Amino acid sequence: MRGVALIDAGAGVSAGLFGRRLLAAAGPAGERHLLLTHGHADHAGGAAEMARLVPALDVRAGAPADAWIASGDEEMLSVDRGKASGVYPAEYGFAACPSARPIGDGEQVDLGGGVVLTAVATPGHADGHTCYLLDAPEGRALFSGDCVFTGGRISLQNLHDARVPEYAASLDRLAELEIDMLLPGHHEISLARAGRHLTAARDVLRRGLLPGSTT
Ligand SMILES: [Zn+2]
Numbered sequence: 347m348r349g350v351a352l353i354d355a356g357a358g359v360s361a362g363l364f365g366r367r368l369l370a371a372a373g374p375a376g377e378r379h380l381l382l383t384h385g386h387a388d389h390a391g392g393a394a395e396m397a398r399l400v401p402a403l404d405v406r407a408g409a410p411a412d413a414w415i416a417s418g419d420e421e422m423l424s425v426d427r428g429k430a431s432g433v434y435p436a437e438y439g440f441a442a443c444p445s446a447r448p449i450g451d452g453e454q455v456d457l458g459g460g461v462v463l464t465a466v467a468t469p470g471h472a473d474g475h476t477c478y479l480l481d482a483p484e485g486r487a488l489f490s491g492d493c494v495f496t497g498g499r500i501s502l503q504n505l506h507d508a509r510v511p512e513y514a515a516s517l518d519r520l521a522e523l524e525i526d527m528l529l530p531g532h533h534e535i536s537l538a539r540a541g542r543h544l545t546a547a548r549d550v551l552r553r554g555l556l557p558g559s560t561t
């Protein structure tokens with residue numbers, strides 16, 4: 347094994363636990379990657395603390411979210427809206443993670459042993475949203491963040507960077523992927539024949555409608 351990767355960091359409450367597990371799994375010489383699906387605090391808020399705990403942690407996110415995460419730009423990351431809706435407590439602060447760097451569409455992270463992660467740019471839920479496609483000897487999985495959930499549901503919120511046409515294009519693109527497993531950032535996971543969830547979303551869009559939103 348060449349390295350390990352964690353997809354998303356949570357809001358920060360469990361960053362210590364995640365950091366220790368990542369270090370233990372990587373061993374002293376293994377590469378350590380933190381691949382963020384997008385900048386919302388429930389996915390990227392723990393990145394700064396993890397970067398502090400894990401030496402040489404490679405923190406990546408799709409542009410422009412990487413820059414917002416690096417500077418801790420609460421307005422662009424919609425932390426203010428999250429507080430207004432009661433998702434985050436009023437005293438919550440997004441910790442800037444200066445080491446965050448961009449990951450481009452199609453960029454690959456090779457973890458060794460035939461395990462490769464590929465970034466798939468999927469804007470719509472938020473600018474810079476990126477899914478990660480995992481190819482492994484055991485099968486193919488999609489870490490879909492907040493882009494698509496089981497049953498083809500989506501997450502469309504009243505935020506500055508929620509964009510319906512981009513969202514539809516992203517879901518169209520994902521539906522072409524042949525995957526075994528779907529591992530979204532919330533709700534249920536699907537461990538078999540998971541492509542059906544992706545085509546379900548596309549089929550609704552082709553009828554001129556929007557899939558149901560989880561938020
Ligand atoms: Zn989100």
